Amino acid sequence: MNNDDITANRGVAIYWDFENLHAGVVDAKYGEGAYAKQENRYKPQEPLVDVQALVELAASFGPVAINRAYGNWQYFGRYRDSLLQSAVELIQLFPPGASAKNGADIKLCLDATEDIGRFWHIGTVVIIGGDSDFMPVSQKIKAAGRMLVGIGNRRSTNKHWAKSCHEFRYYDTLVESAPTEPQRQLAAKELASAPVDPAAEMLRRAIRLLGESRGEAWVHKANVWPMVKRLDPTFDLKEHGYGSFGEMLKAMDALVEVKKGDADHLLRLR
Structure with a gap:
């Protein structure tokens, strides 16, 4: 096992x-x-x-x-x-x-x-x-x-x-x-004052953490959305302008690379 x-x-x-x-x-x-x-x-x-x-x-x-x-x-x-x-x-x-x-x-x-x-x-x-x-x-x-x-x-x-x-x-x-607390506070200020996409930052965190926990860059697509919700239970796709998680991934093509796996798509950060 x-x-x-x-x-x-x-x-x-x-x-x-x-x-x-x-x-x-x-x-x-x-x-x-x-x-x-x-x-x-x-x-x-x-x-x-x-x-x-x-x-x-x-x-x-x-x-x-x-x-x-x-x-x-x-x-x-x-x-x-x-x-x-x-x-x-x-x-x-x-x-x-x-x-x-x-x-x-x-x-x-x-x-x-x-x-x-x-x-x-x-x-x-x-x-x-x-x-x-x-x-x-x-x-x-x-x-x-x-x-x-x-x-x-x-x-x-x-x-x-x-x-x-x-x-x-x-x-x-x-x-x-991991980002330090001052770095997190700075990032929060930047999100509030600059056109940085908070959805992209959340997706980046989720994929990075999953990859680190498993020791490999490629992670299963099915695991990413649950990880996002564990990081922030209040995260709502509609509030960020997406109708589905798949739609959000397509919009994040510059951030995330996608390939077919045996049973599920695999993702990694570019």
Whole structure:
């Protein structure tokens, strides 16, 4: 059974060990051990994690059914807008002792195990975090016939955990190819003030993400429109002057190359 068989027409569950990811990004920016220092850890945190890039990656595997992030949210309020925009459910965990560990990895593993037992429609599980503590749950997820995708910081991710996934993506590499938040804001301003076609930009994002998730430039036409709707559920063809998705593709000939496949047309960005 390959990954396409596992995920066909099934949903995605995302589980974030949010502080683990954020700590790795802080250390990468300010030096090893920067986050662990008390004067840095127990204060409002700078929003460094690209939440949208991670949700978009997860959406390339299917419709997101569960999107849950675990952490002590009293210090992460500056992530409010990006978390809300990406429809992330926040699970508050207060550290029970002096060690300040909030037990996110334990709660995350328990929830993921319970969810794959309850929800047959979950085909892909995405775990964001680099701890070796996730190795036992990886065995449960794979034994249940679900695809497991891990995401973590390159320097702080346990190599055995990474190897235990069907696929593992390093956050560092992922955000190198994704637009930064300032770039997104600039693009939004350009769309508002210049004759840039927002439909073309949405199509470009959908094809790029599908291609990256499968490691090839050509993607099936049938997968592109569902990907567009996962990226933006409010996207309406009629609002952009198109009667159908096929009509939009014809108008985007300068952007998208089309060829016949065995069972479906294939698309790639020019």
